[in-house]
Amino acid sequence: MKASPSHITQLKPKEPPEVMIHIEDLYKSFGENHVLNGFNMKLFRGENLVVMGKSGSGKSVMIKCLVGLMKPDKGRIFVMGREIGTLDREALDILRSDIGFLFQGSALYDSMTVRENLEFPMRRHSEKLGEITDTLPLVLEALESVGLAHTVDLMPEELSGGMKRRVALARTLILRPKIILYDEPTSGLDPITAKEIIELMRSIQEKYGTSSLIITHDVDCARVISERMILLVDGVNYAEGTYEELVLSKDPKVEAFFKK
């Protein structure tokens, strides 16, 4: 008779990290302009992933494919297990409510107060939040996360550039996104304000456990915020690793990113 293994403590295998976004072999061309040529990427739960690529390398095209605004020529994209290309408008809209965007312009509505700006996505995605009789506590909580609760009744024109970006981030947080996409979050900001935004991105990730995909040219931003980086070169994920790994690379195409 075989010895019973019951006395052996079973070591639980470590669960693999949950994949929040999986881009598989993505191709996109515009005529002879072959922008993405088999790009692959995984964003894991809770991580800050930076994608760097020089101007015109296809970062925005990749993001547009990711959120279903552009159709790739080939390849598949899964967001939290759902394949973007197979979703109808309504399903895509619901999925998008789990994705927060912070884009370059930050685009607050100038004719609305800060409070109204934050209430806007709540109305648009009321199905997600359920019926809310008093929006103010949620608005204030989101604004507190970015240190700007006192601006609730101000107009965007009364805010500085850095404050506008923080309010835009608060507006993103109001829907409790699981993923945040940041497109050049520090562009156009002075170095001190840029640093504040990066700190904020970190604290938001800690507070809400969000997973972040950050598109940036800013090497300093990548150094501070990234846990992992992907370099987009010639339409593919040319190099991947931590900042510390990539900065030591002797590959000329990788070195070019880190030359000041």
Ligand SMILES: Nc1ncnc2c1ncn2[C@@H]1O[C@H](COP(=O)(O)OP(=O)(O)OP(=O)(O)O)[C@@H](O)[C@H]1O
């Ligand atoms: N709708 C479109 N029609 C035709 N060409 C396009 C379209 N959108 C993007 N492109 C081309 O795809 C290429 C990649 O553009 P994309 O905007 O993704 O670059 P990027 O990496 O985001 O650049 P940047 O850092 O300057 O924003 C460029 O050559 C651009 O001209």
